[in-house]
Amino acid sequence: MAENNTPKTESHDPGRRNFLKNTGLVVGGVAGGSLLGGLFTNQMKSDDGKKGKNEDAVKVDPSHARVFFGRFEDFIVLATATELIFPEDDNGPGAIGLDVPYFIDKQLAGTWGINGDDYRQAPFTNLEGLKKIEKADEKVNHSRANRGKIFLEGLRLMNGESMKRFDASFDQATEEQQNEIMGDLAAGKLDMKSIPSDAFFALLKQATLEGAFSDPLYGGNKNMDGWRMKEFAGARPSYADVIESEEFVKLDPISLTDYQRKK
Amino acid sequence: MAEELKKVDVVIVGTGWAGGITAAELAKKGYKVVALERGKEQSRDDFIGAKDELKYSIRYDMMQDLSKDTVTARGSMEETAKPVRNNNYARFGNDTGGASVHWNGVSLRWLPYDFEIHSQTVEKYGAKKIPENCTIQDWGVTYDEMEPYYDKFEKTAGVSGEENPVGPPRSDKYPNPPLKTTPSIELFKKASTNLGYHPYRLPAANMSESYTNPDGETINACMYCAFCEEYGCDFGAKGDPIVTVLETARKTGNFEIRNESTVTEVIHDGTKAIGLKYIDNITGTEYIQPADIVVLAGFVFTNNKLLLKSKIGKPYNPETQEGVIGKNFTGHFSNISTYIGARGFFDNEKWNLSMGTGALGAKVDDFAGDNVDHTDLDFLHGYEIRYYHLGQRPIDNNHVPEGTPAWGKEYKEKNLFYHNRSLIIRAKTAFLPNRYTYLDLDPTYKDEFGDPLIRATVHYEEQDIKRAQHGVETCKEIMTEMGADIIDLVDVPDDVKFDSKFYTNHFLGGAIMGEDPVTSAVNTYSQMWDMENLFVLGGSSFPHNSNHDPTETIGAFAYRASEGMIEYLGGEGGLLVEAKQTSKA
8 A cells, every 4th residue: 555655635525635734734644635635524525425515515524623732733643543543445435434533532522531440549550560460451440540541641652753763743753654653663663661562552453443433412423323334233223133043134223312312 | 527317127228139139028027228339329210212232332331330439359379459441341230220231131050069068078088188279168057948939039120031950940931932943053052962061941030921929029931132141131131130129128118228439448337237327429428327137148258248237247357367257259350251162153153142141041050069079179169050141242342263364354254254253152260269368458449438358369370270171171172072173272271360350240158158157247037246236238249159150149148148037037036047166265
């Protein structure tokens, strides 16, 4: 996918083109121009999915705004990394198409991002101690840093590593280059202060899957396409009539929005 | 100063099965009962449309708020214990009904061997068969004595099931027929039968049909909606305390639940309990609720913490092996007792794995308890093999064959392809107590009120590892017979250590029952030897852990304890069982 390294700023959508131009955004790697552009142009589409003729007719998706991530460049690294983990393919959309980056942004802004339900009394475990813990999620749990701080450190580290090695930010690097950094992250080879980097990879992957497969009410799993790809039917009230079937029964998914409306 | 309230007949800590059964039985007899529940009030209405995997299975909405209270854990006495910080490592129940609301519904009787484990082992294999550090002991009661209580629990909870071909004798059949079956359950049963084993359907407190229990409570038929384990039931179709015993108690007019009430101490005069001290979570006000009988029916850690803090009973000392409170802590520990086995990937099959219910499945008990001869085995007790069809939800189930890249196109492709094409069968193993596995108070970490957290020290002995490895081998044998194209083992390494994960709610001991006050905390009516009007119920009273799930046995002993309490209140007090001296002087 090295050809994707070529910046793709051509577009018939003036809104998107201006956005990319104004931010100086050039994108490569797995996510490519069209996908990452999609993060920002969704709000330029009207309700029926077609592009609006002029901006006055724009139907804005109010959930497409960042609440945790102040810096756009952190968010674009997150988006690229999640798409690398769960890419668009013949089965259907990848992380970006499922709105996973917005899902993670919202989660980090809430209880989960500040470890609000966790026991948080000191003493915590230092980095050397965390390295001795076997399970990746336990390394996160015992760090003094909360998930929000871990995400910021991890994403900036990935971006910085990309700049250092390839003279390109993470989202502009080639897919091969992105995979090299992701591989080092997953192997625990990148130095983080808060946790060993393999634990950040596990956290990022878990959050990506949560965004792909949780109910759409949380801002991910757009159009329930994550569930469709898994052939999971969501919040269906009953399988009593079909559970004994010898054949696989394919059913349209139901979201909690649909389910609760019926009650 | 704590405000002292008007005395009642019975005050209970907790509203799970143990507290709920006690409340129903005593309230039906006309006694005034108050239950103190630290979690919030909840009812069936809270669960309508609660089919939200992120909220319940991933963020653990129904579990204890660890920011206020947790436990610490370590794998040996040499280590410094760390607090369990996240619910993924501590799925302790909370709120009205406790863990009994979000349970799967697996309802199993324990074995005659369990209750007489020490004497039967010595009789059959000789005393030398018991490993040096193993602290198994008889419970002081037999299966035959417990059978009527098991029968009573099954009828209250509406258990759906079929006869276990290698199980202990029953006085009656299950109150409901087995749940519906599925092609993958039948595949598991066929493969097990081919290998000479005796599979049968998991007994389930999920209703196979609408059912009215002997107390007149109706439980609806299960919808197989797949949101059961870790969820409250959308349809009132799971036998739980909210739709059964708590409702039965409420109808008498003699029962009150006080939610958001955290009990901090048992008030006593050294020989008798006076009442319970608790804090209203909302106002911070401290109260003392006096009662004729005080019942601790909290989770294992709550019961032990209250006994240790209130200085009731003698704390266990692992060096001298003297004392009782905290002794024989056991459980179904994730990496040795529960989440081990064989996962099969099938390229040419596709099942409706997203459908199901908490205790839908089948199991094999041929290696349970002492069902096989252990003469040539290097462990005591055993394991069962289980296949669950509990409804595979998508965040929690992203299984790919070993060797698949951890991210990217191939990862996604296999993740999606195998979602309805992979099955896991698991070995659920017993865990036998040893002198180095126990509970005490942590020297460093505190709860929200500044009281020490409970510390769990869990040391795996060689026999526990061997038993688990044997179980994994049997899982592999069955999965091979089932015809999987790829089999990945969730194996047990020789040097496996406790991973500080409390992932089941099956944790037991610390205030164990027995015949001798020197080696046990309570008698078989759950009555504290050292304090005759204090009853300590639930998993904390189990001297060891069987391969079977504990809930039904907790329920059965709660019925037995309630009988004892009624006798105690109606008579002149005193111990319900005469103490025996079985220990060496």
